[in-house]
Amino acid sequence: MTQESALSTPLEVEELETETVPLNVGPQHPSTHGVFRMVVKLQGETVVDLDPVLGYLHRCQEKLAEGRTYLQSIPYTDRLDYVCAMTNNHPYVMAVEKLAGIEVPRRAECIRVIMDELTRIMNHALLVGFLLNDMGAWLTPVQYGLREREKILDLFEMASGSRMMCNYMRFGGVARDLPEGFLPLLQKVVDDFPGFIDDYEHLLTTNEILRSRCKYVGILPPDRAIAYGVTGPVLRASGVAYDVRKVDRYSLYGELDFDIPVGTVGDTYDRYLVRIYEMRQSIRILKQAIERLKETPPGEIQSKVPKTLRPPAGEAYARIESPKGELGFYLVSDGSEKPYRWRVRAPSFVNLTPLAEMCRGHKVADLIIIFGSIDITMAEVDR
C-alpha cells in the first residue's frame, strides 16, 4: 500500500477497543478539602463510576467520648467541623439539656442564635471562595472570604477566648457573657456584611465562566435528595424547603422572621445561589437576635447545673440546622457521669452519600466542583 492510500483510508473507529480507566483522586489533593480519596472510573474524560474512600481523619471521637464526662466532651465537638465550632457545640448541649431536663436562660439563647448565624455566614462566605478555587480561580476569591471570616473570628475570640476552637456553650447556657465592646463590633459586621455579599454577587452571580461551569452540573432531584437523607443548603438547592430552624423552632428561631431560600434545578449553580441568599437571611436573623439580646438582663447566661452532671438513665436526640445541614447528637445515658453512647449525626457524612450518583456522566473537572458544592469538612465526615 502506498503512503498516499494509507492516509486516505478512514480509521475504523468501531474496531478500536475502549476500556474504562481507574483514576485515583486524593487523599492528598488540594481540591478535596481535606484528606478525601475517590477511586474514579473514567471512560475518556467522562466519569462512569466513583467510589469514595473515607477514614483518613478518623479519630474515634464517638469512642473517646464514652470515656469522658459529659462536660469534657464539649471541646471535642469543636473539632468535628472545625470551620463551624460554635454550631457544633449547640446540638450537643441541647441533647444533654434534653437528657437532664435543664432550662436555658433567654439571654443565653440569644447569644447562641447570634453565634450560630455568625458561623453560618462565615461558613458560606468561605465555601463560595473555595468553590471558585475548585473552578480554577486559585486563591483570590478565598482571600476575600477569609478577610470577612477574620472579622467574625475576632468576635468569637472576644466572647470565648479562642478563634477557632471556641468551646463556648455550656449545659444550661454559655461559658461567659458577651464582653464590653462586643456588640458595637457585631453591629459593624452586621452593617458591613451585606456590602460584601453585594460585591461577591456583582463579581460572580452573573459571571459567564461561573455560570457555564455550574449550570446543570451535578443535578440532584428533590426526591433523590430526600431519599438520601441530604440536608442543609444542598437539599434546599434541590427545591425542598426543609430547615430545622423552621421545623423544630428550637432556641429563639420560632419567634424570628426569616425566609428559607430554595433552588429550582438542584445543580451546582443553585447550591451556590442558595448560600448567597442564606447569608442575607442570617443578617436578618442577627438584627432581630441583637434586639432581643438587648432586652435581657446582662449576666443571666447560665442556669444552675451540678458540677458533675449525672443525667438520669435514658436517651435524647437533638438536632440543629448547622451551616452544612442537619447536625444531630444521639446520647444514651446509663445514669453515670459518662455517656453510654455518644453518636454524631454528621451532615457532611450523610450529604456525601449521593456523590457517585451526582457525578456520573460528568467530566473529571466537574467532579471537583460537584464535590466542592456539597460543602463538607473531612473532620466531620470521618470523626
Added chain:
Amino acid sequence: MTEEVFRRLEQALPAGAFQEVQENGARVLAPEFLLEAGRYLRDEEGFDYLSNLSGVDWIERGYFEVVYHLYAMRRGERLVRGEASGGPLGPLVLKVRTPREDPRVPSVTSLWPGALWQERETYDMLGIRFEGHPDLRRIYLWDEFEGHPLRKDYRPEES
C-alpha cells in the same frame, strides 16, 4: 401525634411485632417486621426521611440495638412554606435488637438510601451485619482491621 402513628402501625403489622414500648415513646420491633414497618411508615405515614441510624452495644443485656430516627420531610416542608403540616413531623424512634453472638438486622437501604453509609459505619464500628445491603464494607477502618471498636468489650492491641 406520633402515638397515633404507632397505633396505626401496630394495626398494620401482625400481632407481636412490637416487643416493647419505651418510656420516651420509642418502639422496639421484632427484626423480621422492620422492613414491613418501614415501608408502611414511609409510604402510608409520610416518614420519608431517615435522619439517624446508629447502634448501641448493651453488653450486659446480651444484645445490640439499632436505632432509627425518622422524620416527615415533605410535611415539614409544608410547615416551612407556611401551610398546615397535616400530621406529625417526627422524630419517630424505632429500634430493633439482635443477639451479640450473631448480630444481623435487615438493611433499610431499599427504603431509605440514606442508610447506605450509616449502615456501613455501624457495621464497621459495632460489627452488626445488615442483610440485603448492596455493599457492606468497612467505611473508616481498613479492610484488614480486626474487631469493632465501639463494642464495649473491645480492647486496643497494646493494652
